Every structure is written in C-alpha cells, then in structure tokens.
Amino acid sequence: MYFSYDSTPLMMRVTCYIRRVNRMSNHKIKLAVVGLGNCASSLIQGIEYYKDAGDDEHIPGLMHANFGGYHVKDIDIVAVFDVNSNKVGKDVSEAVWASPNNTTKFSDVPYYGVKVLRGPRMDGVNMYTADLVPVDDSQKPVDVVAELKKAGAEVVVNYLPVGSQDATEFYAQAAIDAGCGFVNCIPVFIASTPAWAKKFEDAGLPVIGDDIKAQVGATITHRTLTNLFLDRGMKIERTYQLNTGGNTDFLNMLERDRLKYKKISKTEAVTSMIEARGQHIDPDNIHVGPSDYVPWQKDNKVCFLRIESRHFGDVPMEIECRLSVEDSPNSAGVAIDSIRCCKLALDNGLKGAIIEPAAYFQKHPPKQIEDREARELVEKYIDKYGFKDSVSSVATTPAKVDSDLKELKKTLEALLAKM
Numbered sequence: 001m002y003f004s005y006d007s008t009p010l011m012m013r014v015t016c017y018i019r020r021v022n023r024m025s026n027h028k029i030k031l032a033v034v035g036l037g038n039c040a041s042s043l044i045q046g047i048e049y050y051k052d053a054g055d056d057e058h059i060p061g062l063m064h065a066n067f068g069g070y071h072v073k074d075i076d077i078v079a080v081f082d083v084n085s086n087k088v089g090k091d092v093s094e095a096v097w098a099s100p101n102n103t104t105k106f107s108d109v110p111y112y113g114v115k116v117l118r119g120p121r122m123d124g125v126n127m128y129t130a131d132l133v134p135v136d137d138s139q140k141p142v143d144v145v146a147e148l149k150k151a152g153a154e155v156v157v158n159y160l161p162v163g164s165q166d167a168t169e170f171y172a173q174a175a176i177d178a179g180c181g182f183v184n185c186i187p188v189f190i191a192s193t194p195a196w197a198k199k200f201e202d203a204g205l206p207v208i209g210d211d212i213k214a215q216v217g218a219t220i221t222h223r224t225l226t227n228l229f230l231d232r233g234m235k236i237e238r239t240y241q242l243n244t245g246g247n248t249d250f251l252n253m254l255e256r257d258r259l260k261y262k263k264i265s266k267t268e269a270v271t272s273m274i275e276a277r278g279q280h281i282d283p284d285n286i287h288v289g290p291s292d293y294v295p296w297q298k299d300n301k302v303c304f305l306r307i308e309s310r311h312f313g314d315v316p317m318e319i320e321c322r323l324s325v326e327d328s329p330n331s332a333g334v335a336i337d338s339i340r341c342c343k344l345a346l347d348n349g350l351k352g353a354i355i356e357p358a359a360y361f362q363k364h365p366p367k368q369i370e371d372r373e374a375r376e377l378v379e380k381y382i383d384k385y386g387f388k389d390s391v392s393s394v395a396t397t398p399a400k401v402d403s404d405l406k407e408l409k410k411t412l413e414a415l416l417a418k419m
Contacts, residue, residue, distance in 0.1 A: 068386020
C-alpha cells in the first residue's frame, strides 16, 4: 500500500500521517546523497563492508551495528547528485572512484543501478577546485525535488564542499519540498539556524546537523583534552589546532572567505566546553582551523594541537599532540549513525532540529552538550524511538502490517473529517 501526498500548508498535517503509513511497510532507509566526494565514497564503501555484520558485532565508528532496529545494510542509496562531469551519468559503483576522489579503498562497491545526477553548480566549485572538478555546462541540471520523489528518498545527506551556502540551502529546501529528512554534514548552519529548523518543523520533517564530527578526529580530541584539563581543575590559557590535508576539502578551503562558518563551528566546539564550566577564553588565545593544502597527503589529515595551562603553584605546563588520520573514513560511521537517527525520527513523527543526535554527532548542533552526556542521550533516544529487534527481520507479518495500517487509516479519516 502506498499513498501520494500534497505538500501544501493545508494538507501538511495529513501529509505527516501519510508518510508514517508509507513507512510502516518500508524496512529500508532510502538515502539520497548530495556530493559524491571522499566522504560519500567512504560511507558507501562502509555499507558494503559491514553488510554481513552481526547485530551485536562491534564495528569501529558505529554506536551499534543494529541501531534502533536498523542495520548498516538497511541503508539503500536511491539517488546521488553531483556536478563533476567525471561522475555525472555513471553508476555509483564507478563514480565513487572517479577523480579527484583519493580516499582509501577498503571495500569493493557493487553495481547499484543508480546513476549520478547532475545537480546545480551554484557555489559548490570555487577558483581553487575548478581544475580538479570539471563541470560540463552543456549538462542540464535535473529537477532535484522531482528526482527525490521519483526515487522515494526519505533522508538526504549533504556532503557539499565547505562554504557552499547557496547550494546547501537549495538542497535543504529540496528535501523539505520532497518530504525528506536532512542530515547536514558540513559547516553551513541549517539545523542550528532557528529559521531553518522552523521550516523543517513546519513541514513535519527532522533535520540533524551541523558539521559532522569524526570518530576520533581533531575536534573530538581537542574537546576531550580540554575537558581533561577542566576536570583536573586547570584553566585553558591558550590553545591552537592546526590542520593540513591533501584532499579537495583542504584545497577548497584555500579560499579563506569560505571558512567563516567552518572556523565558527570548530572553535565553538571547544569554547562551549570551557564556557560550560563558567570559564572564558579570550578569542585571541584560541585558534582553530585548517592551515594548508599539502597534495601528497591526499585524504590523510594531520592535526597539530597545543594547550597551555598552569597547575598547582601557578607553575606553567603545556601539552602538544600530533594526530594523523585518514579523513573521510573517520567520519563515515558517524554519518551512518546520524542517518539512522534521522530515519527513527521520521518513523516516530519527530520534526524540526533533533537535539540528541546532533549534540553527539555534529560539531555545531543547536545545543552543545558534553560528549559523554550526549552519548547517553542518544542511547536513550534509541531506546525510546527504536525497534526492539532488527527492522529487516521483525514483525512484518501481514496481520501486523494490516493492523497498523488500519489504525493509522482511522486517524487519517478522522483528521480529514475535520477539514
């Protein structure tokens, strides 16, 4: 059984109920990907790599293999948008390896039967990346909303380059118009901007963002060391975090005007921990941000981190840390958990900015929460909104589905009668 729906304001409440009816018999997470770069490549490889993992198996980078009833293998890529002519028109299984993608290959990707669609260029390619990201202006951009609806997409994950303000807002609106949840992995503020959060709330849709954290990356390491100092009663006097890399993300960020929200996101991820303890650090005494593009590093990111403080007797002390990590796989698992949280939100009719997963998975959530507490909140979120068993293996008997559909049908009919 599948119903169509109208997205006009008059029908919005009816639409919410129809979406839930449609999802009753849908045991996949139908995902649309915006930007098929290194991060998307790692996510898609990961879905294949861990598809046969047991529900209780430990998977590095994931909270759980079975996350509220959804396994990694339940994520189904149904649409992909990009502007790179090396990728547009090719099957996802081929396009993930196309230049300038240069992340580590850890899994083969089977034929998907899903071709990369030409999205609008807007501000996604800049003066530094233009030579590596060829755009064929003779290729007409598709109608994104129509393609999302055609594919039956439920969740849109945004992997556009840093600084793609116009393009990100375009795809956020497209997600709303197509009736999709939105996971924003980049530092363009959507979930953490009240006006945008309200748009998703009014549409009866969830949004999770902004700016994905890595599993163990520069930001989470900086936050953890900051909290260690504060837990031991030591004030952060000065600190910096300098990062270098050789992927297109770092090349893109050579255009410093695109870094405004990236620096805000990464800096607030640290200062929020300091301010939560009633302390303050002068803006001149903290520097967080990308430093340079080093081509031979490829997708490897190197972070140089320093914290200065004083211990007992006002005796100075300092710590320096060097972190080297493959950048894109480092956040792929976090993105998978974010996507599954978004699906649970859709299943349960949650709308607007979803606080708990954003606080744990994102650098710039609507509300900053210390990481250990945020993880506990996500576990409670799973317990409250998740299925007790794997969705791909449970309670989908005809009688059960029929009963649930009849109950929702009654609710829908009652609502329509009031109009």
